[in-house]
Amino acid sequence: MRRTVALRVLAALATTATGAAVCVAVMTPQASAAVGSATGFATRNGGTTGGAGGQTVRATTGTQIHAALCNRASSSTPITIQVEGTINHGNTTKVSGSSCNTAADVIELKQISNVTILGVGNGATFDQIGIHIREASNIIIQNVTVRNVKKSGSPTSNGGDAIGMEANVRNVWVDHVTLEASGGESQGFDGLFDMKNNTQYVTLSYSILRNSGRGGLIGSSESDLSNGFVTFHHNLYENIDSRAPLLRGGVAHIFNSHFSRINESGINSRAGAQAKVENNYFQNAKDVLGTFYTDQAGYWQVSGNIFDNVTWSSRSGDTNPAGPNPTSNTSVSIPYSYRLDPANCVPDIVRQTAGANKGIRTSNGSCTPTNPTSNPTTPTPGPTTPTPGPTSPTPTPSQPSGTNLSIGAGSDGSSKASGTSYGDVRDGNMSTAWSPSGSTGQISIKWDTATRVSRVNIREASGAVGNVRSWRLLNHDTGAVLATGSTAGVITFPATSLRKITFDITSSSGTPRIAEFETYAG
Structure with a gap:
């Protein structure tokens, strides 16, 4: 039975950059700020709990998200921001306050801590608006879609990154999100999930990254080696040209993910990076692991992966693929517990669980998706909530009537x-x-x-x-x-x-x- 919690709603005001007051609904503290808990490096360094134990705020605009941050007693006061609807440039403005440092045309999580952003109801979509995390810690982002963020053209946001982290960021868990673009750098897009300038203890789980020239990176250059301790698990990388992901220095653990249509290069370990790559499924892809576009080598430990219709370039110059038949050239120690699904079921389990609006389902480690424990702050699949994700109709045998529009198209x-x-x-x-x-x-x-x-x-x-x-x-x-x-x-x-x-x-x-x-x- 879904637990019912009595909520006391207060009126809270924050001020936009133009001086207008923004009303925010603030609810009494809840026991938990997110659904489930992280696996991976986000559990280290004290763990990642986001806004657990703090107030809960409902937001339907980017301005309301900023107002919720600015209305806190301090920049570290725990808060969960439930988001529903489409967040875009038209409804995202700068809000000022003593507990925040926001900006227009981007979701700014700067110089703050202990925050959860959680998509609820019919879902939350950040349309052409990126999420920027800077000088921040203990952040959870769950069950949202971020799409078509541009660094050139119009409108622009967040340097073209869907989610970007930089400058002394610690303990971030991004879970059940969909990050997507509509092309590469020439179309104005950059990375889907970037970490640089001393970003550490991050987990990206049960997420979809697709239709982009660049999946994401750890480290902005060969000299930016202060990042690392990042876990990627149960994610789908689909129709990505490169950086799936790119690793410059540091340690990464990549397991139980599905890589489909990686067009140029996939996991690019370089500049001394160490990656443990296990029980992943690589499919219809090229050069899915190795050191590319540099002479500064990286390293990998591989086990249990499946390579299905993967092609490999010949080693030459700065092109150094790990395959065919990749073998380990280092050993990577993982300091946390985790469960591995067999690689042969990874495409199916990722299809059922990864991405926003899928009911925040996870794997039980035996190729079977499980539903989350009911939580009053999040949608629970069932007759009282919208059907998670896009409609999955059962095709009917009856022939549609009318004109077949494909003829002549x-x-x-x-x-x-x-x-x-x-x-x-x-x-x-x-x-x-x-x-x-x-x-x-x-x-x-x-x-x-x-x-x-x-x-x-x-x-x-x-x-x-x-x-x-x-x-x-x-x-x-x-x-x-x-x-x-x-x-x-x-x-x-x-x-x-x-x-x-x-x-x-x-x-x-x-x-x-x-x-x-x-x-x-x-």
Whole structure:
């Protein structure tokens, strides 16, 4: 039974940079500020508890987040900020106070401690607004999405980092978040998860990092070696060019993560960094481990990993991949306890648990997701709360009515097997089909102008029905997930106006063969 807590609501005021008062709802202290507890290096150095034991504040704008920080008795007074809705440039301004140091157009966690930011209700999305942690300690960020943060173009925020940490940061736990961009540096984006200038004791867990040129780094240059003691576990790195992650000095522990479509280089250990890399699943990727783009070597200890359709460059100059058949060149001691899932189930367990709005589920160490203990400050999956994550409809066998909008449209994809074509999915012919070059891949339908779509029909070719095991349907324009599921067929979702829609196959039991990718307005 969900525990009910009586809350006493107070009116609290803080002042924006323009002098306007901001009203914040402040609740009485709760027993816990976040769901569950960290695993990894965030548990060391005194541990990471965030705002546990402090007041709870509800915020629906970035300005209200800043006001909650500024209204505290001191910069170290514990606080949990429950966030719901879309945080963007239009609702994020600087707020002044004796317990804060905020700025406009970024979520500023500067010179503070003992804070939890927790996505609740229908979810929290930081749209083109980055989260900046500077000279801060004991910070938890859980169950939020941060997307499309730019360092060039318009609007800009946080130097292009989705979450960035710098300057004497200690004990940060980032959990069940989705960090995503829509391209690389040439499109104005930078890193999804960056740590530099003496940032230590960090855990990134059960999170998704995708569609970016740069996944993230530890250390801003070969001379910035004061960072480290970072744990990465049960994360999905998907469609990342490089820095997945980049390690300059320090110690990192990377386990039970799924790396899919790493396009140039993955775990880049350099400048004396030491990485323990165990029970991960690397898939459809290139140079997933090694020392790249420098002559200053890093080191790794490897065990239990699976390399599925991974290609390796030849060693030459500053390109030094660990494979094929990677072997250890150091030994890394891990000072905390943890449970390992077998690598062969990592794609499935990460698919079920990683990212925002998944119910903050975790693994029990035996390839099985578990639900969190009920907590009054967070959404609990069930009839009284929204369904976690995107709708996962059961495809129906009935043929949609109306005009198939794919006929006459364009198409492209992530790869195509020999003898197949992207155009085969929109030719109205069930005897032709597209297949990816591996066991997973993306196929898209695109139009010259925005087109309203609310239903698609994914028709597998004869002899391949049932090969698709898990998928996501994406609004390619924004990166938003329209639906997820485990069986191809008819998929319905709220009507969306877009120029490109993508069917992303994330696992399969055999070679996928998509005969038709039909799209309909209703």
